[in-house]
Structure formats: structure tokens, C-alpha cells
Amino acid sequence: MSDPKEILIVDDSETNVVFLSQIVEDIGHQFRVARNGKEANLAIEASRPDLVLLDLMMPRKSGIAVFQEMKEDPNLKEIPIIIITGASEVTGVDLRSGEESPKETYGDDIGHRFGAVLHEKLSGLTPDGFIEKPIDPTLLSEKIEELLP
């Protein structure tokens, strides 16, 4: 087993935080929590995480913005990011109608550029991992271990 790494959990939902932190604990790593994009920035600055579990739909600053920023920062772009979300948020597929709809910005321009992009691509940048809700602990653990050898 590798030495404990630090995993940053970025999610505004209490439930998710509880869930993700328990999973992280179970595979023997440490975790820190940020409730929104802004807190995430601060946390990253304070101490560089080894991996980020990122929720996309958050108030104040969306996860998409955090993702973009991290991948465009030469210092941070090596950090693996696993996106946790419901499918419709990323694929732009509206489950209610099954049709693709451009994601609304909610005041976030970067989020808008996401558009109807499929979850594999993000302006040429790819999340290292992608976990759909409801979260499967086994799947997530495997993914984390894959990215943190």
C-alpha cells in the first residue's frame, strides 16, 4: 500500500462529503474538504493535493471553473482530477427529455463554454476520471488507486 496521499474533496453537498471522505479513509488516504470553488482555490494554495475529487455544480464558483483553472496552471495541471457528478450536468443531456441542451451558465462564463460537449472532451482537456452519481465506492476506490500508484 502506498503512503497516504492527500485528496482534496470539493463538494457543496454534505452527503457527498460524508460519502467521499469515508471512501478516501477506507483506502488509507487523507482528505481535506472544500465547499465550493473559492474554498478549493484557497485549499490548493495552502497545500498541494495529490488528487482532487471535484463536484461540478456548486454555488459561488462552479467546479468547471476550478477544473479549467487547474488544468491551465502549469503547476497544477499534473494533479489528477476525478469529476463526481450526475450525467446530465456533464454531457448536457437533459434526462427529462433525452435531448441535448446547452448547459446554462448560472453566471459562469467558463461553465457556459462547456456547452453540449460530451463528457470525454473538455476543450481538449480530459478529466482523469469520471464518476457518476450514485457513487459506487468500489469503482471510485479503484480509480483513485489507479491514479495514485
Next chain:
Amino acid sequence: MTPKVQSVRWRIMVRLLPMLALIFIGVLYWLGENLGNALYSTNLEIARRSNMMVVNAVELSMLTDEETHSQWDRVSRKIARDETTEIQVVNIRGEALFSTDPDEGGTTYHLDDSPCSVCHENGSKQASTQTAFIHDSKDAPYQVFAAPLNNAGDCRTCHSKEGPKLGMVFVQQSLEPIHEQVRAIQIGIAIAGVIAMVLTISTIRMLLGQYLDRPLRRLVAGARAIGTGNLQHTIELSEQTELAVLADTLNASTVRLAGLQKELVEQERLAAIGETVAGLAHCLKNTLNGLRAGQYVIDRGVEKNDTEKLKTGWRVMKEGVHQVERLTSDMLYCVKERVPEREPTDPNEIIREIIDLLREMATEKEVELRAALDEEMGVEALDRTMIYRAILNLVTNAIDACTESESGDLVILRSQGTPEEIVLTVEDNGIGMSDAIQARLFTRFFSTKSSGGTGLGLSVVKKITEEHGGTLRVKSEVGKGTEFHIHLPRTTV
């Protein structure tokens, strides 16, 4: 724009009538004329024959050597027995030698006078015609046949010194009986003609009605009925003509249409079900996530005998249970038709309660809840629970709109009363909604929140408003904020 419609039958009849009338009148006139002419001819023939008889009688009596030559007298009188015939014998000098008409006896006729001038135009010795229509001294109409007494053959024995003509025999046939007959015939023809025309027109009208007008009217009525939505209507025509074929075609189309309509309704129903199921699935996914989270942590807690974990896990599970409760409640709400149980309610009181309830949560999220209430509004008959729920949903939405991207910090709850209605407003300066979102605002399960929302909140608000006979209005601008107005009509309490 439909032009004024006249029935086909009417149009045909209107054009047919003048033509028929013309034909009838023409034929009848021709008939009348020819019959009249025939009668006149017959009349004339009688006159001619009579005249011949008189001429022969004259000749005979001359030859039998009677001094008074009165043979023709008797013959003439016999011929002229009825009062319609007048016979005159005139000598070359125009003197009437004999006349059956006692008034004419003894007169002298002149060529240039009437009645001689009728045939002797301009008084010429040569007559232009042998027959004419004249009027006698009493102005009675006659048809005259004139024949000369020629000084020929045996006549010259005594009349050798005289000219070629010795006199004239005139036979006059009264035209009065003819005229009467002609008139009677004309009247008869006219009456017959009118009857014939009436019969013809009636028959045409009846036939047009049976084969054209009635079926057409049925077709029109049928088409109208079908056009206004009665797809069960069948057009039935009694006569088997092309119109019946048309009716059958229409009926078949209608049946197909009804079938298609049913199909469409069914499809829409299925689509609605599909939408609902998809929406539900989305909602449940989030709930499931929560329950899984709780279960996972509780398992760990049991494993490690960690009470904290048990508590945390259980807390998360309870939240999941609440979510299911909320979802079920909202869904049932949306489905049931509810009549508001009205009681005198003060909407301001409801608003204040909600503010109290949510104040702590709002402050945590750095959102201010403000009230701007119309104290003069008074009390209104409303279902307290329903209105409470509606406003609560709107306020929680408003708070969420504010916290979204830190876009806003103020939610105002307003009330206003007019004599006709009360208006309850929830206003925020949050993130606002684009046109695309506003278009789907009341779609069930449509939610812009990643988790936590059922997507039915606004549907519930709308339903409650409409069940109170009111209207829900929205105004929103991206980046500026949103206003929701619940308009409720006043009722007599």
C-alpha cells in the same frame, strides 16, 4: 373569408327560369299565332267557298234567264243564314245590287273609299289582294273574300257591250267568333303553358332537391360537424350518386382521422409518462446516492464500533428518507385535483411565519429576508396550508438563486391588496433565469439544481395558485434577479 353562399339549386333555378320562360312563351306564342292563322285560313276558305257558290249562283240565275236575277238572292240568303256571314254583290259601277245586310243595300261603293281602298290601294282598279280584313259601317271586324263576276262566255250574250268585269261578289265572314275562338285558344294555351311551366319547374326543383340540394346540405352539415371536432359523425345520403361516393370518402377519412387522433393522444400520454419516469429517475438517483452514502458510513461504523460514524451515517440516511418523502408528497400533490379548503386567512401572517422559519438558514447563506407587506390588505378566504407551501417553495428557490455563484443577497416578500385581488410576491436579486430556462420553468422535474430539489416545486406553486382561481406570473433577467407574483382573486368571505 367566406362569400355569401347560395344553394346550388337556387342558382340553377334562377338561371333556368328565364330561359324556360322564354322557351315557353316563344312556343306558346308561335302556337297561338299558328292556331290563329289556321282559324283565319279556315274562315277564309269558308268565305271563298261561299263566294264561289254565290258566283255560280249568279251565273246560273243569269243563264236561266230570269229578269230579276234573284236566284243568287236566295242562294246568298241561304249561305248567309247565320249572322256571321254577309254577302254583297256589286256591279261595275260600285252599286250594291244585293246585300244580305239590310243596312248596306242600295249603297254605292267607291274605289278610293273604305272598305274598297283596303284592296284597291290608291283607288286603283286592280286590287292587290283578294282577301282582306275590314270593318263594316258598325265597326265589326270581317274577313272578306272578293271574287269578280267576269264577263265571259255566256255572259257576253247579254253583256257584250260591257267591260271584262261585270261586278264583284263579296263574302264577309265575321271575325268575331274567330276572335273569340282565338282568344279562348290563347287563354287555354296560356293556362296550359303556365301549368306546364309550373309543373316543369316544380319537377326540376324537386329533382334538384333530391339529387343535389339535400345531399349537398347533408355533406356540408357533415363536414361542419367533423370540422368542429365531432369525429363520430357519419354522412349518410339516400341517393347513390357521385355525392354518395364523396360522402363515403369523407366518412372514411374521418374514421382514419379519429384513429390518428386516438393514436396521437396515446403517444402524448406515453411521452408524458416517459418524461415523468425520466424525471423521477433523475431525482431518485440523487436520493439513492444519499442513501448509499449513509449505508456505507453506517457499515463502517458498525465494523469499527464507531458511534460517530453511526450518527453521521444515520443523519445522511434520514436526509435521504426526507427527500423521498418530499418527492412523494410533491408528486402526489401534482397529480391530485385539490379543492382549496378556504378559511379566513391573513397572508401577511403566513409570510412572517416563513421568514421566521428560514431566517437562520438564510443568514447562514448570507441572504437577507425582507418583508414589504400591505397592512391594509385584510383577511381573505384561502387554504392556509396550500398558500404556506406555495410561498415556502418560492422563498427557498429565491434563496438558492441568491447563493448560486454568490449572485445575490436579498429576498423580498411582498403583499398587496386591491379590491379585486391580492398579490403575493417573492423577489430576489439572484442569478436570474434565461429565456431558455423560463420556457421550461413549469416542466415537471425540470431543475437547475444538481441535487436536493425535486424539480416539482414550481409545479406545485402553479397548481396551488390555479386551484385558488389565480394566476402565477414570472419576470426574470439573467444577472439581475427574479420576481414571482401570485395573483389571487378576492372572494366574498
